[in-house]
Amino acid sequence: MSTHPVLLPAHTVRPVGRFAPSPTGPLHFGSLLAALASYVDIRARRGCWLVRIEDLDPPREQPGAADHILHTLDAFGLHWDGPVVYQSQRHDLYHAALDQLRQQGQAYLCNCSRKQLRQRDVQGYDGHCLRHPPDNTGDCAVRVGHPPGRQTFIDRIQGQRLYSWQGHEGDFVVFRRDGLFAYQLAVVVDDADQGVTEVLRGSDLIDETPHQLLLQSCLDYPLPGYAHIPVILNPAGQKLSKQNLAPAIHADQRLRLLIRALELLGQAPPPELLDAQLEELLHWAVEHWDINRIPAVLSLPQQEA
Numbered sequence: 001m002s003t004h005p006v007l008l009p010a011h012t013v014r015p016v017g018r019f020a021p022s023p024t025g026p027l028h029f030g031s032l033l034a035a036l037a038s039y040v041d042i043r044a045r046r047g048c049w050l051v052r053i054e055d056l057d058p059p060r061e062q063p064g065a066a067d068h069i070l071h072t073l074d075a076f077g078l079h080w081d082g083p084v085v086y087q088s089q090r091h092d093l094y095h096a097a098l099d100q101l102r103q104q105g106q107a108y109l110c111n112c113s114r115k116q117l118r119q120r121d122v123q124g125y126d127g128h129c130l131r132h133p134p135d136n137t138g139d140c141a142v143r144v145g146h147p148p149g150r151q152t153f154i155d156r157i158q159g160q161r162l163y164s165w166q167g168h169e170g171d172f173v174v175f176r177r178d179g180l181f182a183y184q185l186a187v188v189v190d191d192a193d194q195g196v197t198e199v200l201r202g203s204d205l206i207d208e209t210p211h212q213l214l215l216q217s218c219l220d221y222p223l224p225g226y227a228h229i230p231v232i233l234n235p236a237g238q239k240l241s242k243q244n245l246a247p248a249i250h251a252d253q254r255l256r257l258l259i260r261a262l263e264l265l266g267q268a269p270p271p272e273l274l275d276a277q278l279e280e281l282l283h284w285a286v287e288h289w290d291i292n293r294i295p296a297v298l299s300l301p302q303q304e305a
Contacts, residue, residue, distance in 0.1 A: 015047030017198045019073075019080075020187070022054045023065035026248035027072045029257065030202070030232045033298070036261050037229050038200040039078045040282070044289035050194055051080040055088045056186055075251035076258060077278045085194065087186050094181045097189045097219055098174060101144060106218050107174065109133065109140040124169025141177045144184075144215065146170030151210050156227035157294055158203065163210050172211050188212050192221035203228040227291065232264065232298040254278060258285075266293030 019035045021027070027035070042049045051073065053066045070084065101107040110129040120126060125143065134140050148170075151163045163170075174185035191199065206228040216223050249257055255278060262269055262285055273281055 013197060015042055015045045015197050016050065016195050017042030017047060017200060018050040018052055018191070018194065018196050019078075020052040020054050020190075020201075021069050022057070023061050023069060025062050025065055026068045029249055029261070032076065032249055032257060033232055033261050033264065034200075034202050034229065035073060035078055036076075036258065036285075037265055037294075040267075040285045040289050041200050041227070041291060042198060043286040045198075047198070048081040049078075050082060050085070050196070052085045052190055052194070053087065054183070054186070055086055056181055056183065058088075072249065072251065076249075076254045077282050085190065087181075087190065090186070090190065090193075091181070093189050093193060094186055097185060098142060098181075101174065101215075101218060102142070104218065107142050107144045109137055110143045110173070111136065111140045111177065113177075122169075124167075125171040127168035127171065130168070139177060141173045142175035143171045144174050144211075144218070146172060146211065146214055151213070153209060153213060153226065155206065155209075156200075156225060156291060158206060158228050161206065161209070170211070174215070184208065184211050184215065188215040188219070188221065191224060192216070192219070196224050197222070198225050198227070200227040200229065202231045204231045229265070229294055230296060230298045255281065258282070264295075264298050266290070266295055 017038050019038045021031060021035075039049050051070070053069070055061055055066060066086070073080070098107070108130055110125075111134040112125075112128055117125070120128070129140075129143070130145075145168065146165055148165045148167060151165065152160060154160055172184060173182050176182055190196075206226075209226055209228075213223060215221075255276070258278070258281060259269055259274065262281075267285060267289060269276075269281060269284055273284055276284075
């Protein structure tokens, strides 16, 4: 199977991008980098920029984090278009998509645990529940079968990506055994429902893209364009993330942090903008945005960690 995103001509549709954080804590610098790149890229194309809160996993969420994220984006001048969408309020849409996949025969029940998969020492998934359908259908995840073969897509930053699937190793979960919808399904449904045409996010998600392209095809959704910026690393070589104790960003440092983020993205502002107003800096960034300048690796020196 070979899949390429469809890039629609600018005169046929206004580009729509989005930033979709999970409310597991306040924004850190790595999140700001992704938000800024997404915002500037879509504004440079005279498009709409949406914000979606991906609150699908209550045990991992931090009370008040969603509001804190929105206040931070607003304070940094990253103003979104239209209402903020919350995934926790969209379960009916996800159920409808899940039902469609099952009716089309593209999804199946699976009660394999991670421990069982480790015991079977399998690469990816081995198709066990297709050969041995579960007796207790109430304690099951739902997997989508990823057809074997080659799959490619073009990333605006990373270039051509090639994947080769064998057997059932690419089969992936869209509904979890604990009753929660999986990220793969929700993000695809939301992007289609919101008319998203351009997805720019961190490269830690690039290997999820083939599954999302498959779901878009199965559900007859338009295929957005994809761009993945390198994940920023701390001096220890770890992804800058909440799990690695990345500190929250603060509005009183917004000009300095935005300038540093633009520099890391290869979009260094001229010296005369170092003391600019926030709106002036963002206007310059939009007018001078060049996605081809984004470097292959982003890392913070020791003194900035």
